[in-house]
Amino acid sequence: MILRLLKDKCTGCQQCLDACPFNAIDWKERFPEINENCRFCRKCIQVCPEGALVLEETEKKIDTSGYRGIWFFAEQRQGKLSSVSRELLQVCLQMRETLKEEVAGVLLGYQVKKLADQLLAHGCEKVYLVDRPELENFLEEPYALVLAELIRRYRPNIVVAAATMMGRAFFPSVAARIGTGLTADCTQLHIDPESKLLVQTRPTFGGNLMAQIICRYHRPQMATLRPKMVEEARSVQQPKGQVITETVSTQLPSVVKLLAQKRAENLVDLQEAEVIISGGRGLGDGKNFDLIRELATLVGAAVGASRAAVDSGWIPYPHQVGQTGRTVKPKIYLACGISGAIQHLAGMRTSDFIIAINKDPDAPIFKVAHLGLVGDLFQIIPFLIRKIKENKS
Numbered sequence: 001m002i003l004r005l006l007k008d009k010c011t012g013c014q015q016c017l018d019a020c021p022f023n024a025i026d027w028k029e030r031f032p033e034i035n036e037n038c039r040f041c042r043k044c045i046q047v048c049p050e051g052a053l054v055l056e057e058t059e060k061k062i063d064t065s066g067y068r069g070i071w072f073f074a075e076q077r078q079g080k081l082s083s084v085s086r087e088l089l090q091v092c093l094q095m096r097e098t099l100k101e102e103v104a105g106v107l108l109g110y111q112v113k114k115l116a117d118q119l120l121a122h123g124c125e126k127v128y129l130v131d132r133p134e135l136e137n138f139l140e141e142p143y144a145l146v147l148a149e150l151i152r153r154y155r156p157n158i159v160v161a162a163a164t165m166m167g168r169a170f171f172p173s174v175a176a177r178i179g180t181g182l183t184a185d186c187t188q189l190h191i192d193p194e195s196k197l198l199v200q201t202r203p204t205f206g207g208n209l210m211a212q213i214i215c216r217y218h219r220p221q222m223a224t225l226r227p228k229m230v231e232e233a234r235s236v237q238q239p240k241g242q243v244i245t246e247t248v249s250t251q252l253p254s255v256v257k258l259l260a261q262k263r264a265e266n267l268v269d270l271q272e273a274e275v276i277i278s279g280g281r282g283l284g285d286g287k288n289f290d291l292i293r294e295l296a297t298l299v300g301a302a303v304g305a306s307r308a309a310v311d312s313g314w315i316p317y318p319h320q321v322g323q324t325g326r327t328v329k330p331k332i333y334l335a336c337g338i339s340g341a342i343q344h345l346a347g348m349r350t351s352d353f354i355i356a357i358n359k360d361p362d363a364p365i366f367k368v369a370h371l372g373l374v375g376d377l378f379q380i381i382p383f384l385i386r387k388i389k390e391n392k393s
């Protein structure tokens with residue numbers, strides 16, 4: 001964008017100078033001159049009585065008409081399809097309702113044809129499969145090269161990936177190779193019914209605002225979506241899609257060589273956990289997280305936390321659930337001593353079954369809880385632990 005002065009209209013009244021909140025106007029030889037502080041807030045345009053300031057689009061527009069199709073990157077690890085792949089498929093199927101374009105998955109790996117069939121079995125209309133030994137394990141460079149080549153070949157309208165370690169690692173590189181934009185870490189994706197553009201919603205300003213971002217002039221429209229924001233696509237009765245095995249001309253070099261793989265121990269995998277027991281400020285002290293850990297170990301649950309608990313230094317950040325932490329969707333979520341602030345609910349309210357323990361009967365967490373226990377967690381949790389131990393022995 002550029003802010004242009006129409007000199008023949010300007011009378012030099014200086015109203016724009018006073019209106020600018022960013023000190024972005026210098027006065028030079030009777031005329032305003034816009035400097036690099038300009039944020040295109042339009043305040044000067046609004047006050048100019050002569051209409052002498054105009055905002056012009058300088059963006060290079062491309063012909064977007066040849067771009068069709070809604071693509072998602074189907075994530076797999078060690079020959080197993082990640083659940084996020086089915087979540088992305090679900091989002092793409094929802095977008096198809098408005099956009100009426102074909103939904104296709106891109107699957108990269110080695111000897112993973114059966115995973116392509118699994119995607120079709122969940123309603124995917126097409127799977128582009130690149131099966132090569134170099135793609136057996138995820139490496140950023142070869143994955144980015146292949147996906148970029150497929151995008152150039154087929155010109156999809158939309159390409160999305162999950163905001164996982166994998167998606168975050170290589171998707172920006174794909175967008176840069178193609179020369180398009182990328183909105184990372186979205187919490188929602190949908191199609192605007194009028195413009196048919198992809199509306200990419202994500203938190204901004206530390207989570208205080210939700211921004212809606214569109215990519216008007218470049219293709220494809222690319223975004224990563226946080227895991228667990230939607231349900232997974234369900235299996236369909238009669239899969240109709242097709243698998244297209246693609247070859248890529250490109251050599252697949254990588255500056256990174258994979259020498260060995262070792263599974264990280266004590267990894268906090270909240271997003272895959274079926275049961276999560278979370279503690280909040282109601283625990284009163286970091287050492288009381290031992291109570292949560294004991295209960296969690298007994299029932300095979302992962303340990304979560306509110307931001308208040310994390311900020312107090314009681315438990316590390318990877319355990320945080322909420323808007324600025326992890327978004328989770330376990331079968332059971334047990335919130336202990338957590339009030340249920342909107343930012344916490346943003347990360348767990350879609351859990352299948354929510355249980356809350358809180359001594360305040362008016363705590364907002366009870367509004368989303370399927371089962372609420374009003375009482376002191378220091379009585380309830382030891383009681384639960386005792387009962388579970390009794391049943392086990």
Ligand SMILES: Cc1cc2nc3c(=O)[nH]c(=O)nc-3n(C[C@H](O)[C@H](O)[C@H](O)COP(=O)(O)OP(=O)(O)OC[C@H]3O[C@@H](n4cnc5c(N)ncnc54)[C@H](O)[C@@H]3O)c2cc1C
Binds near residue numbers: 279307308321322324
């Ligand atoms: C931009 C932004 C982003 C944020 N992101 C997140 C986020 O990702 N995740 C998050 O959790 N928060 C987030 N927050 C913070 C959020 O607003 C709350 O401050 C936070 O969730 C409160 O944590 P809490 O429920 O543990 O503490 P509190 O709100 O203090 O609640 C403690 C609860 O414990 C109960 N209690 C006390 N003692 C006992 C007891 N003995 N037995 C039973 N119950 C007891 C109390 O009744 C109370 O309801 C964010 C805030 C902002 C502004």
